[in-house]
Amino acid sequence: MFKTILLPIDLQHESSWKTALPAARRLLDEGGTLHLLxxxxxxxxxxxxxxxxxxxxxxxxxxxxxxxxxxxxxELGGVAGVTTHVGHGHVAETIIATAEKISADMIVMAAHPPDELRTFRVSSQADRVVRHSPVSVMLMR
Incomplete structure (x- = not known):
């Protein structure tokens, strides 16, 4: 279980939080904080x-x-320990910087299903976060 979890979401795409949000809530310690970015x-x-x-x-x-x-x-009405953050910049860099700023124990985020051609041409944001994150990252599909 984790005390501080960062969950980056794209409000325009339900797929960015539909499976990741419940997973983050399950992993969060009692009294922990879920940070939405x-x-x-x-x-x-x-x-x-x-x-x-x-x-x-x-x-x-x-x-x-x-x-x-x-x-x-x-989506989280009545749930204690939820904090929101707004970042500005490149997605992966902003996620990692926010994780460091809040001393996150874990980043939980959605990822697109693998697509070798797209990954070869332009690396996904989730891939960049996994490669550069100072903390554990859980990808949800």
Whole structure:
């Protein structure tokens, strides 16, 4: 059992939490904390950013925070020990940085079924987290 678990989720895709959330709850110690992380992708390019409305990223961060709050109310209403975090940047890097920041004992996250061609071309976020995480990672499919 674990005292501090990080669960990164993509609120636009139920598959990112449908099986991972129950697994994380089962692994969590009594009195432990489940940290939910939503990541707002970094635009990463000044040229692209110039086409976005002024304040776009700040509004996206605020909206993510509100959506995470709604998610907790809907899916975890009444469950103690749940904290939400909004990250900004590259997904895998943000997950690892957040795990370090909160001193996570475990990261639980969803992963797509293996696809050798896609994995060869562009490594999945879950693969990057597994390879670089300082703590154990449980992938749910």
């Amino acid at each position: 939503g990541v707002v992708h970094d635009v990463g390019n000044a040229w692209v950013a110039s086409y976005l409305p002024k304040g776009y990223e700040q509004r996206a961060l605020e909206e993510m925070k509100a959506q995470l709050g709604d998610f907790v109310s809907r």
